[in-house]
Amino acid sequence: MSDASSGIKLAVVDGIARITLDRPEVGNALDLPMARALLDAATRCATDAAIRCVVLTGNGKLFCAGGDVGLMGSAGERLPAVLTELIAVHHAAVARLARMAKPLVTLVNGPAAGAGFSLAMLGDVVLSARSAHYTAAYGAIGLTADGGLSWLLPRLVGLRRAQEIILTNRRIKADEAKAIGLVTRIVDDETLAEEGATLAVRLVDAPMAAYGAARALLHDSFDTAFETQLDRELQSMAAAAAGEAREGLAALLAKRLPDFTGA
Structure with a gap:
């Protein structure tokens, strides 16, 4: 402290x-x-x-x-x-x-x-x-x-x-x-x-990288053109798919709780 x-x-x-x-x-x-x-x-x-x-x-x-x-x-x-x-x-x-x-x-x-x-x-x-x-x-x-x-x-x-x-x-x-x-x-x-x-x-316990990306998308959305925001969403989703989403999907399919802290 x-x-x-x-x-x-x-x-x-x-x-x-x-x-x-x-x-x-x-x-x-x-x-x-x-x-x-x-x-x-x-x-x-x-x-x-x-x-x-x-x-x-x-x-x-x-x-x-x-x-x-x-x-x-x-x-x-x-x-x-x-x-x-x-x-x-x-x-x-x-x-x-x-x-x-x-x-x-x-x-x-x-x-x-x-x-x-x-x-x-x-x-x-x-x-x-x-x-x-x-x-x-x-x-x-x-x-x-x-x-x-x-x-x-x-x-x-x-x-x-x-x-x-x-x-x-x-x-x-x-x-x-x-x-x-x-x-x-x-x-x-x-x-x-x-x-x-x-x-x-x-x-x-949530997927921190995905939440961080969501914060950024929401924060900038008022100043971003619609098509630009669509592209940013696509890039963000692709980045998430290469990271924490693997653990999230594996946990869902295995019917267990995800562990994003180690993802």
Whole structure:
């Protein structure tokens, strides 16, 4: 397990990496040391072959309050430079998590705002505690969206809803978040960790290369012409057929469970 003094805990057990945002005294708000630690954790998750699934959650009552407003308030005229460095490091971490060839589960244990909102939405599967709610928050302090929120929201809920969510800063409760497609499923607060662990165990035994390829296909599909996407699907399928599919088909024909961890 990593040192939590940076604001990030990373624990790897049985192929599952659990990243915990761990500055509960400030709502897990992001400062530069925390952003750097998140980048380190994301880089390990992306490059360590022993890690097959990643879970991201927060410690305490909030998932993540976004950027550290205390840091911003003390920056004075250096605010543009401070935010540029903070966001650049944070964005590198977000890109690693988005592009890694492994499934990402986000367990939203409480309210998520600003950069915390975008982190929550980053998961392939997003389990939301019933007490969680979501707010863009940027406009309230004269800033604009970061962490990929302006990219994620239109794809999840459509442009018109995304415009309203970002421009009005209104709070979206868990029930509405599920109804409009922001989250995958709502879970009672007391069972969130258990349900997340069950899901991670299921994903860690899955064909990782195939899931990584599926992530990439879905991620790029909005910016790819239909015929181009068809060709990418063909190439992806051929690559899978030369790898994990052999174990999957052999297991199916032998009427046994597949072992993709050794494929």
